[in-house]
Amino acid sequence: MQFAPHLRALTLVSACLAASTAFAAPNAVVSQEVWAGPEPVVVGQPLTRAEVQADWELWQQAGLDAYVQGDRSFANDPSYEARLAQYQQSRKGTAYTALVQRLQAQAQ
Template sequence: MNTKQLIALSAFALAAGAASAQTVPAEAWVGAPIATTGSALSRTDVRADLDRSKTVAQAPQEAWVGSTAGENVAAGALSRAEVKADLALWTRAGLNQYARIDGIDSTNPDFRQRTAAYERLRNSPAYLAEVKQLQGVPSVASTQPAGGEAAAN
C-alpha cells in the first residue's frame, strides 16, 4: 500500500465518521447551563441567612447517634472501659446489625424494640457492671462466698 492510498483511506474514514456523527446540543446531554454570573441573592441576604443559621441550636456530636444517656457527657470525658461497655450493650441489644445499613428506618418496629432494649440496658446497673468487668474490678456477687456465708458471719 503506498502513501497516497493510505492518506486517501484515512481521509475517507475521517469523513465517514464525521458524517455519521450526530450533532446534539450540549443542553441535551447535561441540561441547561448553570449561570455563573450574578445571583438571585444579594450579599446582605446571604450574610443574614448565615447569621440566622448560627443562632439555630446545633445538636452536640454525642447526641447524633445513640440514646439520650450521653447527653450531658462532654466529648472525650468517657474512659475506654465506659466506651467499650456501651458498645457491648449496643451489641447485646442487637443494634450492631443496623450499623451496616446505609439508611436506618427509625419507624421499623424491630429497630425501635432493639433501641428500647439498649436504652434499658444503658440506664440499668448492667452498664456499671460491664464497666467494672472491663476495668478488672470484681463484682460484689463474685466477692461473696457461695451460699451467703458472708451474711452469717
C-alpha cells in the first residue's frame, strides 16, 4: 500500500489530462482541407467568360435554373429528365458554339 498515494495522484493527473483533451478538441483549429476536401484539380483548359455565359444561358433556356430555387426538387418532377436532355443536346450541338461566338463578339 505504500504506492497508493502515488497511484491516486497518477489517476487524478490522467483524468485531468483526458478531460482537458476532450474540451480542447472542439476548439482546435481544423484545416479547410479536412472540412471541404482537397482542392479541385482543373482538367484541360479553363473556360472563357463567353463559354460560361453560353452554358448558363442554355441551362436557363432548358428551364433547369428553376430547380435551384426554393423547394422545387428535380426528384419529384417528371419533366426534369426532358429538360436535362434538352440542355445536354444544346450543349453538344451548334447552338452552344454559335452562342459562344455571339457572346465573344458582343464583348469586343
